[in-house]
Amino acid sequence: MLLLILLLVAFLLPPGAGAGEIYGGWEARPHSRPYMAYLEIERGDKIARCGGSLVAENFVLTAAHCQGEAITVFLGAHNIDKLIDLRRQKIKVSKMFPHEKYRNRTMINDIMLLKLARPAKLNEHVKTIPMAGPFESLPRGTNCNIAGWGCTVPGDNSSVVSRLREVDVEVLDDDKCTSAFYFPMLMLCAGRPQEGKDAGQGDSGGPLVCKDKVQGVVSKGSTSGTLPGTYTSVSFYSDWIKDTMRRP
Structure with a gap:
């Protein structure tokens, strides 16, 4: 009976809830991200x-x-x-x-x-780890990886973790991150908001790794897990x- 209750609780949790996410991610294999x-x-x-x-x-x-x-x-x-x-x-x-x-x-x-x-x-x-070169092209839809020790639950600063976590995201069109303070070329828009996957608070400064290079730096991760994050474009700098x- 107890096992059944636990399974029901786990099933009823909303996406991204509970332990196990950077936002929507998993614990990285130890030392698989040596950079x-x-x-x-x-x-x-x-x-x-x-x-x-x-x-x-x-x-x-x-x-x-x-x-x-x-x-x-x-x-x-x-x-x-x-x-x-x-x-x-x-x-x-x-x-x-x-x-x-x-x-x-x-x-x-x-x-x-x-x-x-x-x-x-x-x-x-x-x-x-190598960095993107000047004016290096990064097509929309490119698969990337982010990792960090930041929050796992949106809006909960106490949910930071001790073990490195990671999640796969994709580069999105600039209009997905359109806001008063989003600057195309200087920034990249990335995430998988429909799946609640993104960087969170505490992940700031971490690398957005695409094609085995640092393409971005976590600048503004999602505070809700439902919006894509903003990354400083390494290529531009x-x-x-x-x-x-x-x-x-």
């Missing part, structure tokens, strides 16, 4: 979290709105709450390079590079990224 970075951000007496991607031995790509007073990067992590993990690398950020024209109100130019205090040790659990990585 993923977990960011612990200090802001006064509070700690915030974001995602990122290791794009060079000493640089992590993330969102400009993930900046803080200090940031610690964790690489090679799957369960961020695991006290001891010999595969995990904990590295302080020595310099933050948010885009000079980032605007919090509109989220325009929401991109940032983090220079690590020491280079990451690359191995099977920690690897870099390719020159800015290269120039910034050369800075002392």
